[in-house]
Amino acid sequence: MPELPEVETVRGGLAQLLPLPLTIRSVIIHRRDLRIPVPAGLEEHFAGRQLLAIERRAKYLLWRCSGAVLISHLGMTGSWRRGDAVSRRHDHVEVVFTTGERLVYHDPRRFGLLAFANDDALDSHPLLAELGPEPLGPDFTTDWLADCCRGSKAPIKNRIMSNAVVVGVGNIYAAESLFRAGIRPDRAAGRISRKRLARLVDCIRKVLTEAIAAGGSTISDFRQAGGSSGYFQHNFQVYGRQDQPCTTCGATLRHQTLGGRATVFCPRCQR
DNA sequence: AAATGAACCTGTTTGC
DNA sequence: TGCAAACAGGTTCATT
Numbered sequence: 001m002p003e004l005p006e007v008e009t010v011r012g013g014l015a016q017l018l019p020l021p022l023t024i025r026s027v028i029i030h031r032r033d034l035r036i037p038v039p040a041g042l043e044e045h046f047a048g049r050q051l052l053a054i055e056r057r058a059k060y061l062l063w064r065c066s067g068a069v070l071i072s073h074l075g076m077t078g079s080w081r082r083g084d085a086v087s088r089r090h091d092h093v094e095v096v097f098t099t100g101e102r103l104v105y106h107d108p109r110r111f112g113l114l115a116f117a118n119d120d121a122l123d124s125h126p127l128l129a130e131l132g133p134e135p136l137g138p139d140f141t142t143d144w145l146a147d148c149c150r151g152s153k154a155p156i157k158n159r160i161m162s163n164a165v166v167v168g169v170g171n172i173y174a175a176e177s178l179f180r181a182g183i184r185p186d187r188a189a190g191r192i193s194r195k196r197l198a199r200l201v202d203c204i205r206k207v208l209t210e211a212i213a214a215g216g217s218t219i220s221d222f223r224q225a226g227g228s229s230g231y232f233q234h235n236f237q238v239y240g241r242q243d244q245p246c247t248t249c250g251a252t253l254r255h256q257t258l259g260g261r262a263t264v265f266c267p268r269c270q271r
Numbered sequence: 272a273a274a275t276g277a278a279c280c281t282g283t284t285t286g287c
Numbered sequence: 288t289g290c291a292a293a294c295a296g297g298t299t300c301a302t303t
Contacts, residue, residue: 076295
């Protein structure tokens with residue numbers, strides 16, 4: 001799935017594509033059984049409302065409308081595209097505007113979800129209430145990360161992939177950030193010096209910022225809203241490169257499984 | 272209580 | 288070539 005840079009790329013692409021504000025004519029749901037079933041009444045709740053802005057919190061897209069917010073998560077394989085005449089297998093939801101413009105939600109694995117909140121109660125919505133700080137915002141600090149890691153025996157990679165610690169960092173960018181920070185993914189979080197955690201905070205910010213600037217990473221079938229590819233995948237230094245040479249020292253990159261997720265690191269550069 | 276593993280579901284790639 | 292197993296960007300739930 002899309003991690004934070006990909007969701008941000010989709011957000012920016014949709015915002016560019018759509019001449020906001022737009023009035024929603026109807027929402028059509030072909031399948032309700034996404035990861036969380038689409039709540040009853042969602043279609044009626046949004047029909048006739050104005051779409052004012054498209055925002056992002058963590059990996060959630062937030063469609064801010066007059067009086068309500070549509071919440072969309074892409075899971076692993078979700079995508080939004082401008083609707084055309086052809087409808088495809090796994091097109092689960094359509095948003096139709098009064099201009100005739102149509103957006104289609106496509107998601108083969110159905111790990112994504114759609115929900116809604118009142119616009120004055122968005123932050124207390126169950127999906128958003130427990131989320132940690134935005135990695136590119138002011139609250140993701142060395143102090144915060146150190147607090148989250150203190151006494152923890154869990155691998156640092158698992159910690160930074162926890163949405164309670166920091167949001168938006170998925171499997172790719174966790175691995176890339178740890179490589180840049182020179183920290184082994186399996187190192188116990190509580191046994192990393194404050195100085196090195198400060199470096200990790202910095203590397204997470206930089207990796208995500210660069211990936212957003214590159215339009216995200218296109219692997220498999222992720223596309224920007226306009227259909228073009230991101231190109232950050234060409235900058236991967238460890239993700240998907242097991243058994244290949246480290247870009248820094250030439251040592252052979254190693255693979256291990258952490259929290260059930262494939263993990264690649266350099267045994268020489270990362271300690 | 273924290274940490275691990277399985278589950279959710281489909282499509283694609285890998286290996287025999 | 289064919290089929291089965293393994294694997295994939297995320298999150299949540301049950302079990303140690």
